[in-house]
Amino acid sequence: MLNTNTYSGFCDLFIDKKYDINKLNCIEKLGFNTIAINTHVEEGSVEPKKKKKKTDPKEKKDPIPAPVEIPEDVKNKTKLNILQRVTIEFSDSSISHKFTQSENLRKYDIIAVLPKTLQAFQYACGTLDADLITFEPQTRLPFKVSRKLYRLAVERGVFFELTYSPAIRDSTSRKNIIATAHNYHAIGKSKNIIVTSGAENFTQIRSVHDVCNLGFILGLNSNESLKVIRNNAHKLILKAQGRKCGKHYMEVTSAVIQSENKISEL
DSSP states (O other): OOOGGGOOSOEEEEEETTSOGGGHHHHHTTTOOEEEEEEEEOGGGGSOOOOOOTTSOOOOOOSSOOOOOOOHHHHTTOOOEEEEEEEEEESSTTHHHHHHHOSGGGGOSEEEEEEOSHHHHHHHHHTOOOSEEOOOTTSOOSSOOOHHHHHHHHHTTOEEEEEOHHHHHOHHHHHHHHHHHHHHHHHHTTTTEEEEOOBSSGGGOOOHHHHHHHHHHTTOOHHHHHHTTTHHHHHHHHHHHHHHHOSSOOOOOHHHHHHHHHHHHO
């Protein structure tokens, strides 16, 4: 179980699995306290397979790959809190079958989804038990994000992601990210937004100060710019913890146990 008290501070909840894990300690120098290593699952890789004949041997293959393993020597080189995140592409509600069948999915701390259609987006906002909704910056959204669906997702504690590293690599992505950010502000006052890097290498990550300044381009004021990499990110982690433990859960820390023992001695 995650100790969510340790996951305060500034967060970058999208570091691509391609990132050199031996350089994770460099991210700490930019002012971040918590990161999430992301494993991306393309839609084709989670499509149901054709039915086999009864004579064929049963083959049980998990549609979701296991998280990236972080060696202990790498963890010892940094004080970063390292989480595991998975991002799953999908086009319809059949994705729920994969959610219930996958053993590997339970090993991830954060579940993000990338809806490819309006039906998928509606399902993600209203029903799917995921933590985060994201989009591909390289292409414009193929559907309109309505105020009603945005509000529904926020009420359910689902967050929306804006990723900035594609904007560094590509001008088209930059336009799409800014357009999406301003759309979120127009329809939902930028509620439940987090900003992540999506970095594949260290050159694509910016410092906490730079990300806060980037917030102004995304339609965020100074307070909101801090929230999207600190407060909102922490709320998302708490939401993910609640999903894993159930609707009602209690976290007991060692400090609480010690104080209770002192009371019992009196």
